[in-house]
Amino acid sequence: MLAYLLRRILYAVPILIGVNLLTFALFFVVNTPEDMARMQLGIKRVTPEAIEKWKQQHGYDKPLLLNGAASGAGKVTDTIFWQKSASMFVLDFGYSDDGRNISREIQTRMMPSLAIALPTFLVGLVVYVSFALLMTLFRATALDIAGVALCVLLMSVSGLFYIIGGQFVVSKLWHLVPISGYDGGLGGFKFVALPIVIGVVGSVGSSSRWYRTIFLEEIGKDYVRTARAKGLSELRVLFRHVLKNAMIPILTGVVVVIPLLFMGSLLTESFFGIPGLGSYTIDAINAQDFSVVRAMVFLGSLLYIVGLILTDISYTMVDPRVRLS
């Protein structure tokens, strides 16, 4: 197990290097720092001096990959690639365009993101699985067909509609919760309640339908027939046998998103004014703050890889046949 984990972690390193090289190529080779400076400064203020000054301020006044002017290790370290990309491996993301430390910013914004994402995830999981189990229980009846039709309909509605519609009905018409905002602690409940509900409703269609497919695939298997032949009730068969055996496909889709919860949801956070990582990213995209976007890309892929490893570990917990070696 330990050896397996170690190998997986080592395997993650080249992938992260790949991500890093890709973003580096995207941000610095396709467009030179000079282009970025021009863009940031706007058309009116572009002078060679202004560009130089901007590049110096943001640390882009170095060669891309190899610094011929420096000596010794400085040839490699005193470059944009080393300073802006390689340092990410020790989670040092540098400074954003408005001069703030990105790592610090990530730490403070993590909690609001989690306050929305974690409940959404947990409530969602329970709702989707129960809904799917219900449809499986009533399979091939009018109820099941209506359920699937509802799922397809819910799937076809844009996520933006749930947010805008929810804000309008719940906050503006019924005055139940504030339209947007955030507060830490228990007082924050009224702020996070609506985003959580909308987050759950928003993917009820696709998720429930997906779980239903998994359950239906399991229910055709021999052990289910055996269980029924033993005289177990249908509910018991579903919960004790089908649900347990469907754990592997469920975990495959679920565990991988757990670490990504830190990143929050871009849309929800920006609509509800929650100061999390999602709205941070959107603001950075709108302000064209490349260092923040790059940091978030790196963080996102790091968390994704952690999620993959967690998925493998979770397999061993629900299925004794799986051995990691």
Next chain:
Amino acid sequence: MNFTPVILWSDALVFLLLAACLAGAWYIRQHEHLLLPWRRVAQNATALVSLLVLALFLVVGLLDTLHYRAALPERNGGATVYSPEVLSVFDKLVEPLRVQTEKTYSAPLALTLYAKESTSDAQGRVLRDYPRLKFGGAHLADEAQRDGDVAWRGFKGALAGLLAGLLVVLAGAWLLLPSPASGRGIEGEGSQSKQKKREGSLCSTPLSPTLSRLRERGLPLRALLIATLIIATLIGITFNLATAYHVLGTDKVGQDVLYLSLKSIRTGLIIGTVTTLVTLPLALLLGIAAGYLRGWVDDVIQYVYTVLSSIPSVLLIAAAVLMMQVTIETHPHWFDTAASRADLRLVFLCLILGMTSWTGLCRLLRGETLKLRELEYIQAAQAFGVSSFRILTRHIVPNVMHIILIALVMDFSGLVLAEAVLSYVGVGVDPSTISFGTMINAARLEMGREPMVWWALAAAFGFMLALVLAANLFADAVRDAFDPRLNRTEANA
């Protein structure tokens, strides 16, 4: 010539895609075994009705893809000067909708503007009232006549639409009757069932050999007939009302919302289909190469797609679009018109979406190829000394086609929905491109006004829902028909 055709990059790609689809359809018609799953799709009433809806969207999108620049009346030393404005055939067809713009917001079917304005009457007194619209209901002298006029126009439109629908059905039937039944000819099949129903029995002796063939295939004629007539009636009502009113209201700068919604269809369709042009070759080539060749090729390809899929797709898209914006902004001389600039951005967006979404399909294809290459018929081919390339093209690719098709139709609706989200985030299409995303983006800020400006949002969401729902239902039918895992007893139908 008083116009010059313009082929934008996205137009060219759409034509390419259309040609590929037609060639594919022709090839499938020649091969009975390939036609079989499509017959199963055609037996599904929901699928056929969704296809009808999708076909309507497609017609609007295609008409909107034929671009041209009109000639200006003045001449520059004998040479014709063309307007810098790029229009499409669709724009020309619905010219009144495009040209008849009001001052600002107005509600659907309204006679007056949304905001009050000060006017002075003959005695010089200043009146503050809702001014009448320039075009919407301008033929009415009295505002009280509106409801009656709307109802009368709607009724006339419904009648005309119903009649046109019946004509289409009859024309289809007439076209279909003498010739042997082909997979198409949707409307014709509908009329047959109608005639049958009039005879009182659905299973009586066939009216013609064609009809019996159609029935053998179990085509859901009645559903199609009803859907055609309902849709024709709706179009009739909308069309007749649109000649005198703004059916879905107007937006902030007074543009007709119905026009904007119809124009958005093309953007949505392009995002959903042109992206395939990137996804498909990448996923197919790399997927089967990795699965069949294994070894270091497999390692490299797996590495590439793991790297790409480990980046959250929104972030990767955002990063790529940001970079594209910088490139476009620093090279203004690449574009001769604003339309070509916005269009290139759309094409790039498709490219980027394709680059981020091929990994899933690639992984599926790799897995399937790994399975296939161990099967006896592949090993037999290898034993006969067939070259790898030939094995791949003759034996592997045809056997993974169903996976590709299912993945592509399933992806379509996701891409249409993604466009709206990306446009909201600010990394979608050019702000000057009319799309569902830009419509929603412009309208969502007006939700707080009193009385609420809801029509633009409702129109965008409604059209999107129709498109995506039809695509989802059709995709489900295609999946059911092509998925070999499903047990089938009627397979030789």
